[in-house]
Amino acid sequence: MKKYDFNQVIDRKNTFSFKWDNVSYGDKDMLPMPVADMDFPVAEEILAAIDQITKHEILGYSIVPESLQIAAQKKIANDYGWETELAWQVWIPGIVPGITAACAAFSSPEDGILTAIPVYHPFHLVAGWMGHPLHTFPMIEEAGRWTYDFVAFENALKKGPKVFLFCNPHNPGGTVFSTDEIARIKALCHQYDCKIISDEIHADLIIDSNVKHRCIQSEISFFATSKAYNTAGLGGAVAIIPDAATRLAFQKKTFGFFPMLSRHSIEVMLATYAMPSNWLDSLLPYLRSNHTLLISRMNQLPGISMLPLEATYLAWIGFDSQMHGDFQKRLFDAGLHVLRGDQFLGGDFVRLNFACPEVQLLKAIDIIESVVYATR
Ligand SMILES: Cc1ncc(COP(=O)(O)O)c(C=O)c1O
Numbered sequence: 001m002k003k004y005d006f007n008q009v010i011d012r013k014n015t016f017s018f019k020w021d022n023v024s025y026g027d028k029d030m031l032p033m034p035v036a037d038m039d040f041p042v043a044e045e046i047l048a049a050i051d052q053i054t055k056h057e058i059l060g061y062s063i064v065p066e067s068l069q070i071a072a073q074k075k076i077a078n079d080y081g082w083e084t085e086l087a088w089q090v091w092i093p094g095i096v097p098g099i100t101a102a103c104a105a106f107s108s109p110e111d112g113i114l115t116a117i118p119v120y121h122p123f124h125l126v127a128g129w130m131g132h133p134l135h136t137f138p139m140i141e142e143a144g145r146w147t148y149d150f151v152a153f154e155n156a157l158k159k160g161p162k163v164f165l166f167c168n169p170h171n172p173g174g175t176v177f178s179t180d181e182i183a184r185i186k187a188l189c190h191q192y193d194c195k196i197i198s199d200e201i202h203a204d205l206i207i208d209s210n211v212k213h214r215c216i217q218s219e220i221s222f223f224a225t226s227k228a229y230n231t232a233g234l235g236g237a238v239a240i241i242p243d244a245a246t247r248l249a250f251q252k253k254t255f256g257f258f259p260m261l262s263r264h265s266i267e268v269m270l271a272t273y274a275m276p277s278n279w280l281d282s283l284l285p286y287l288r289s290n291h292t293l294l295i296s297r298m299n300q301l302p303g304i305s306m307l308p309l310e311a312t313y314l315a316w317i318g319f320d321s322q323m324h325g326d327f328q329k330r331l332f333d334a335g336l337h338v339l340r341g342d343q344f345l346g347g348d349f350v351r352l353n354f355a356c357p358e359v360q361l362l363k364a365i366d367i368i369e370s371v372v373y374a375t376r
Pocket of ligand 1 (some may be wrong): 036093094095096097120167171199201202224226232235236237
């Protein structure tokens, strides 16, 4: 089996990296673990596709070929168990703009947008971008994992939102929703006439090998290869929208706003779908090992706790603010950048991206331990 070297440390500084060249770092030597991209080299099949474009020397406008449509259709059927039609696909430059367009199409200033919190920040920020009311309900801890408070979910649905933003696997917290949970979510949204907009970008990043990602098969479902194959900076995603009227309403909010996909994005997605599965077969054990290392060390620390993730490489680490104060700032001052729980409407938590060589993770753990044990 082909091996990928995830231990390799690649210097990403001075590459205009959103993660490594963050302006807030100044001259400080920071270890960045905020935004969700991986510090691993991209697979050589993907790099070869980019080389081919460079050799050809042309960067004109591109179309989405049928081969890409078929490749996405096959993956959604084979890996997530959903048989879809090619006509249902709408290719878009990214999922975040897709979510905004979906909200523009189906929410209004009267009814608003519903999401579970904590959540990936564009899910709650979009309400402010649109000027629509935001409705939320909390995730709760149950049997050692994060799930919905279904009573609070139903109460929020009663307020009349027309759009429910569903993140599966959930970011942050890593929940992969079970078939039963998905059935409950669908039944409730159907009962209250609320469209489900589903974001499944983390579907391949399964940490708990006992769980399987299943699609909710909702009005609009977004998929992308960009997280699991580390091509997030290139953009490119697909929306699956079975109903023709819903599809047209969504597309109308994209016309004139969404650029065409670049040749790079298309060729890279084609190469990604064509890749043998051993990229994930190599990546996932590496991420699982980092996850085990992190969770075992975190849960030994006073006033620090972390639930195991079912998916994603984004650890959601709780802290006791009585003991640790402004923990995110203290970590930042000590040279580790993790995201503040508040960014996700999540309170006393930080989010740490562990998709990095183990040596970097060990350094991060050292910093966390030194901050936890430092007297304030
Ligand atoms: C749940 C979720 N959706 C979407 C995105 C970003 O998607 P895109 O780059 O396609 O807009 C992220 C990035 O971290 C994410 O975590």
